[in-house]
Amino acid sequence: xxxxxxxxxxxxxxxxxxxxxxxxxxxxxxxxxxxxxxxxxxxxxxxxxxxxxxxxxxxxxxxxxxxxxxxxxxxxxxxxxxxxxxxxxxxxxxxxxxxxxxxxxxxxxxxxxxxxxxxxxxxxxxxxxxxxxxxxxxxxxxxxxxxxxxxxxxxxxxxxxxxxxxxxxxxxxxxxxxxxxxxxxxxxxxxxxxxxxxxxxxxxxxxxxxxxxxxxxxxxxxxxxxxxxxxxxxxxxxxxxxxxxxxxxxxxxxxxxxxxxxxxxxxxxxxxxxxxxxxxxxxxxxxxxxxxxxxxxxxxxxxxxxxxxxxxxxxxxxxxxxxxxxxxxxxxxxxxxxxxxxxxxxxxxxxx
Amino acid sequence: xxxxxxxxxxxxxxxxxxxxxxxxxxxxxxxxxxxxxxxxxxxxxxxxxxxxxxxxxxxxxxxxxxxxxxxxxxxxxxxxxxxxxxxxxxxxxxxxxxxxxxxxxxxxxxxxxxxxxxxxxxxxxxxxxxxxxxxxxxxxxxxxxxxxxxxxxxxxxxxxxxxxxxxxxxxxxxxxxxxxxxxxxxxxxxxxxxxxxxxxxxxxxxxxxxxxxxxxxxxxxxxxxxxxxxxxxxxxxxxxxxxxxxxxxxxxxxxxxxxxxxxxxxxxxxxxxxxxxxxxxxxxxxxxxxxxxxxxxxxxxxxxxxxxxxxxxxxxxxxxxxxxxxxxxxxxxxxxxxxxxxxxxxxxxxxxxxxxxxxxxxxxxxxxxxxxxxxxxxxxxxxxxxxxxxxxxxxxxxxxxxxxxxxxxxxxxxxxxxxxxxxxxxxxxxxxxxxxxxxxxxxxxxxxxxxxxxxxxxxxxxxxxxxxxxxxxxxxxxxxxxxxxxxxxxxxxxxxxxxxxxxxxxxxxxxxxxxxxxxxxxxxxxxxxxxxxxxxxxxxxxxxxxxx
Numbered sequence: 001x002x003x004x005x006x007x008x009x010x011x012x013x014x015x016x017x018x019x020x021x022x023x024x025x026x027x028x029x030x031x032x033x034x035x036x037x038x039x040x041x042x043x044x045x046x047x048x049x050x051x052x053x054x055x056x057x058x059x060x061x062x063x064x065x066x067x068x069x070x071x072x073x074x075x076x077x078x079x080x081x082x083x084x085x086x087x088x089x090x091x092x093x094x095x096x097x098x099x100x101x102x103x104x105x106x107x108x109x110x111x112x113x114x115x116x117x118x119x120x121x122x123x124x125x126x127x128x129x130x131x132x133x134x135x136x137x138x139x140x141x142x143x144x145x146x147x148x149x150x151x152x153x154x155x156x157x158x159x160x161x162x163x164x165x166x167x168x169x170x171x172x173x174x175x176x177x178x179x180x181x182x183x184x185x186x187x188x189x190x191x192x193x194x195x196x197x198x199x200x201x202x203x204x205x206x207x208x209x210x211x212x213x214x215x216x217x218x219x220x221x222x223x224x225x226x227x228x229x230x231x232x233x234x235x236x237x238x239x240x241x242x243x244x245x246x247x248x249x250x251x252x253x254x255x256x257x258x259x260x261x262x263x264x265x266x267x268x269x270x271x272x273x274x275x276x277x278x279x280x281x282x283x284x285x286x287x288x289x290x291x292x293x294x295x296x297x298x299x300x301x302x303x304x305x306x307x308x309x310x311x312x313x314x315x316x317x318x319x320x321x322x323x324x325x326x327x328x329x330x331x332x333x334x335x336x337x338x339x340x341x342x343x344x345x346x347x348x349x350x351x352x
Numbered sequence: 353x354x355x356x357x358x359x360x361x362x363x364x365x366x367x368x369x370x371x372x373x374x375x376x377x378x379x380x381x382x383x384x385x386x387x388x389x390x391x392x393x394x395x396x397x398x399x400x401x402x403x404x405x406x407x408x409x410x411x412x413x414x415x416x417x418x419x420x421x422x423x424x425x426x427x428x429x430x431x432x433x434x435x436x437x438x439x440x441x442x443x444x445x446x447x448x449x450x451x452x453x454x455x456x457x458x459x460x461x462x463x464x465x466x467x468x469x470x471x472x473x474x475x476x477x478x479x480x481x482x483x484x485x486x487x488x489x490x491x492x493x494x495x496x497x498x499x500x501x502x503x504x505x506x507x508x509x510x511x512x513x514x515x516x517x518x519x520x521x522x523x524x525x526x527x528x529x530x531x532x533x534x535x536x537x538x539x540x541x542x543x544x545x546x547x548x549x550x551x552x553x554x555x556x557x558x559x560x561x562x563x564x565x566x567x568x569x570x571x572x573x574x575x576x577x578x579x580x581x582x583x584x585x586x587x588x589x590x591x592x593x594x595x596x597x598x599x600x601x602x603x604x605x606x607x608x609x610x611x612x613x614x615x616x617x618x619x620x621x622x623x624x625x626x627x628x629x630x631x632x633x634x635x636x637x638x639x640x641x642x643x644x645x646x647x648x649x650x651x652x653x654x655x656x657x658x659x660x661x662x663x664x665x666x667x668x669x670x671x672x673x674x675x676x677x678x679x680x681x682x683x684x685x686x687x688x689x690x691x692x693x694x695x696x697x698x699x700x701x702x703x704x705x706x707x708x709x710x711x712x713x714x715x716x717x718x719x720x721x722x723x724x725x726x727x728x729x730x731x732x733x734x735x736x737x738x739x740x741x742x743x744x745x746x747x748x749x750x751x752x753x754x755x756x757x758x759x760x761x762x763x764x765x766x767x768x769x770x771x772x773x774x775x776x777x778x779x780x781x782x783x784x785x786x787x788x789x790x791x792x793x794x795x796x797x798x799x800x801x802x803x804x805x806x807x808x809x810x811x812x813x814x815x816x817x818x819x820x821x822x823x824x825x826x827x828x829x830x831x832x833x834x835x836x837x838x839x840x841x842x843x844x845x846x847x848x849x850x851x852x853x854x855x856x857x858x859x860x861x862x863x864x865x866x867x868x869x870x871x872x873x874x875x876x877x878x879x880x881x882x883x884x885x886x887x888x889x890x891x892x893x894x895x896x897x898x899x900x
Contacts, residue, residue: 144417145425145438263438264429265364266781270813274365309424316418 019083035114036098054097061208092116093127095178110134118287122185135297139305140282148284154277155186166232169250173239173257176202184216199237357485363496376506389529390456396500403464427833430781433487501606511537524548549590552602554749558756576708581641581736582631589620616663619701627669638731666705679747763850767883773823784823793886804862810870846875
């Protein structure tokens with residue numbers, strides 16, 4: 001059999017014919033298997049959604065309880081039949097609830113990784129290597145210039161800066177789902193025991209994390225009238241908020257941002273960032289290569305990001321690799337365009 | 353080296369001028385000689401190494417990484433030093449990091465053959481920020497937003513009552529590592545040198561004149577002159593205490609550009625300081641910026657180049673007449689002195705920029721619209737607008753309000769279709785920010801788009817992110833780093849391109865070349881079929897030729 005009999009790139013997303021299901025579909029479909037809760041992978045309006053319980057909870061918090069007609073929770077490692085295919089979800093280490101999806105059919109094993117990282121993250125289940133024949137990988141940071149430093153070192157920079165400028169507020173631009181909560185947790189582990197302030201846009205997701213058992217200490221929503229009193233505070237907000245009027249009402253704010261992109265100077269300067277923290281929820285170049293080797297897969301498909309370099313490297317390793325050039329991924333989190341605004345999702349439910 | 357690398361790192365992210373000065377001053381205060389002197393040399397661009405060049409860096413990295421991965425990474429990062437600093441393999445650390453002074457001296461004195469090994473040793477010993485700083489030193493431009501002037505300002509703050517201009521005056525006689533300069537500034541030594549007879553004096557700059565805000569001014573209080581499309585320079589010359597005559601050519605930002613224009617510097621035999629425009633003149637005729645650009649693009653200044661592209665100064669203002677400082681005097685008075693000065697010197701390389709007579713603002717607007725008929729004659733193509741100056745304005749450093757205005761031509765515009773995109777460099781790096789655009793034409797095969805130019809600025813950071821996304825989602829083909837994007841009569845993106853001039857060109861397939869094209873607006877709303885045609889660009893040229 002050919003890998004294409006099991007998985008087929010289509011404009012709607014990756015389609016699995018023997019399961020009659022799409023993985024992370026871009027448009028509403030009858031049956032969706034969802035790797036994680038970021039908006040470019042998890043969209044509302046599908047009929048049936050299979051995902052980890054955490055991802056389902058995050059989708060419900062962001063899109064409303066009626067984000068789909070029927071939910072099928074998949075615990076990590078549990079096998080289930082979808083059509084003729086044996087499906088299981090395995091930790092991807094990207095954000096809370098994130099999973100790689102393993103598909104087995106007629107003895108052929110494919111793993112669709114979604115987004116993933118292997119660096120330790122106290123807010124997400126650690127990445128698990130899943131052996132397979134076909135590995136479908138992301139390549140957000142698929143260039144040898146991207147090697148992420150230890151996140152503790154980056155968070156220490158933030159705390160140093162707060163000590164150096166106690167009269168200023170530190171505004172940290174970080175994506176609402178995943179990065180924000182990881183930073184909160186990293187700050188706690190670094191000994192920061194004061195309350196952590198957050199922009200209204202991340203309250204709901206942060207509460208969901210807490211409800212799912214991730215202890216983030218005291219987090220406080222920033223009210224407009226409190227801003228001028230927040231000297232010496234750490235405030236976490238969406239990256240776009242750094243450039244808005246909202247940010248200017250804090251005492252002499254320092255623009256901080258946390259992203260893997262900031263490894264490249266021009267990227268930090270493009271965003272007007274004064275204190276760049278290289279903290280990423282995606283695999284860096286070394287992790288991507290290590291993972292491809294670890295899976296033992298002989299065929300590699302690259303979904304999105306800097307696919308050319310990774311495909312080239314696979315060739316030098318004697319692996320068959322092809323870029324899928326799927327359109328639509330990389331629009332949230334650390335996707336291709338860093339400046340991308342986060343989607344505004346109504347609390348009541350999916351828009352039509 | 354670590355401390356210096358840290359300084360460069362901080363400077364590169366610090367947007368505020370005063371904070372930059374503070375960071376540098378703090379570094380100079382805390383760092384001992386000669387380390388800080390070499391840092392000062394690096395920051396003011398006073399270092400250059402004969403054997404250590406970009407080629408050496410490329411050679412080293414090619415031995416260590418896959419060349420294709422390097423090419424893709426460089427294309428993405430857009431900066432050689434940074435790409436190599438990030439890609440340099442291994443975590444090997446020597447027991448010590450080399451001090452900046454060791455590196456600077458090593459780069460200057462190590463034999464060419466031994467240099468690769470020496471440099472690789474340093475790169476192994478440094479962390480990624482250190483590697484970046486070292487490689488930036490070698491490639492010659494730090495680009496951390498600290499000009500020579502700003503750095504000297506920081507040095508001045510170490511002293512008591514020492515002004516940046518005081519540092520500027522002693523500067524040309526000094527050499528790295530500047531121990532005598534620091535000793536003087538810190539009050540431990542004498543003023544180092546006899547005063548420089550040809551120093552840089554910071555120039556006076558103008559505000560743009562908006563159509564709305566000047567009608568209220570009294571035209572009688574202003575004079576106007578052409579704004580020539582060349583390079584603003586200051587020609588400073590004088591006789592030192594040793595009796596020697598010294599002449600220098602300074603750029604607007606205080607960089608010494610004498611080396612690129614020996615023909616002109618040699619002709620600066622006067623004592624004084626002129627503010628003017630550097631232009632190429634052939635048989636008395638001012639050439640367009642296009643021609644000047646050809647001289648600027650050459651790396652080495654050859655006799656042939658000097659003969660083909662003779663540099664001149666068209667004088668706007670006189671700051672010093674001999675030793676006499678005229679800057680406090682009103683413009684009108686300085687203008688009289690300038691006219692007398694030019695007449696007296698009778699220098700074939702230096703002439704006077706004429707005033708443009710006008711009765712009222714409408715009259716001036718007419719002159720601006722048609723410089724050829726308003727006195728610029730056959731030089732009109734090299735005019736990029738008008739300068740409007742208060743008659744009583746002193747020569748004030750910086751950009752004072754309400755004294756000088758520039759009133760540039762309105763740009764021409766054309767609606768063109770994006771055809772290809774490439775990643776940019778510097779601030780725009782890693783985004784698809786350089787766009788080749790085309791207009792419609794018809795030939796035997798029917799309607800097609802022909803590329804007419806390339807634009808890489810004019811948009812905001814938000815617009816850049818949208819354009820980048822458009823390119824990625826509409827790529828139809830790839831040629832190395834170049835992406836072809838959809839451009840059919842049905843699909844594609846129309847860009848409104850603004851430009852300053854247009855001329856016939858044999859080098860371009862379309863036969864036309866634009867000057868200074870940039871994206872004025874993104875026309876998400878406009879169907880590609882409605883973009884402009886090549887014929888309308890040709891008509892613009894014909895119109896200009898008829899007028900000229």
